[in-house]
Amino acid sequence: MRGRRPLPSGLGAPSDDPGASLAPALDVPWLEPFPDARFDLEARTDLRLAWVAAVQYLPARQRAVLVLREVLGFSAAEVAEQLGTTVAAVNSALQRVRAALAGAGDAHAVTEPDDPEVREVVQRYMHAFEAADVPALVRLLADDAVLEMPPVPLWYRGSGDYGRFMERVFGMRGTGWAMRALTANGQPALAAYAPQSGGGHRLHTLQVLTVIAGRVARNVVFADPRVFDAFGLSHETPADQFRGER
Structure with missing residues (x-):
């Protein structure tokens, strides 16, 4: 494994099971943003x-x-x-x-994060994610969009499987998410904060998007606290923290 920095899509075939295990592979030195x-x-x-x-x-x-x-x-x-x-x-x-x-x-063909078309796609993705609106998310995806989540070796290809997995996520975590826009690797990225039962939000993932031809072609989702710290992200935040950051 010396020198390797893979992503899940480089290690095996995509899954078609939205309920597959989310057990992480902690022995793999995953590629990071x-x-x-x-x-x-x-x-x-x-x-x-x-x-x-x-x-x-x-x-x-x-x-x-x-x-x-x-x-x-x-x-x-x-x-x-x-x-x-x-x-x-x-x-x-x-x-x-x-x-x-x-x-x-x-x-x-991948455009810059501040390209107007990319900004619009990212804004629409943020709003759909905050509302846990799976159909709206799927409409923003390329047909062969990839979703992967290191350190979980599981990954999906295709807007249908992507959407079914997101239904699982929102079913587990509920609605009322908060999103913060940033950039990583010269690409648009989102910090996703899941709602907490007592109010406010807790940092859930950092998502790095690849936008091609007005559609999200790939989303690499990171849940490693070390990645959060590298980006200086707060782990918890009040419910109205990101209002006005659109």
Whole structure:
């Protein structure tokens, strides 16, 4: 597993069971999002494309080389040391990455988080999620939308299975969610706060969205407290915390 940072979609086939077990796989060093505040504008653009490529196209080793070399700016020798390989192997992997991305049209079709169309899609997704309105969420999804939830190895492909799983989530957690918009990996992201019985909300997940052609094509959902802390997110909040942040 050394050097690997997978997502669930890289480890097995999608599920079609909305009631499947949500047991986490804690022995896997899952791919995690980066707070955009750590990077300048140019680096965020590179990071956005690297993330999209990582979750959709590249094997684990090539994904690691792409992020370390092209986004974080490590030398080939430094990357080789971190991954336990050779400089020649790192350079070869980077060449394969560039060849793969040259034909990956969807990666370059992903628009910026502040693109007006993306902002509208994200706003509509937020409102639908807050209302626990599954049909409205499904209307915003691409037909082959992917939902994955590290450290849970379970994942879904297709708007139908996505919607059925969301029915399970809202059935368990209820309505009246609160959402906060932010960015991660140069992409739109949402902090989702679940309602608490005594009032207010508790942080439930950080969701990183990939929006292509006006639809949500992928949602990578993180529930690891370490991810929350990396983004400086409050774990609990009053009910009206995010009013006015739209």
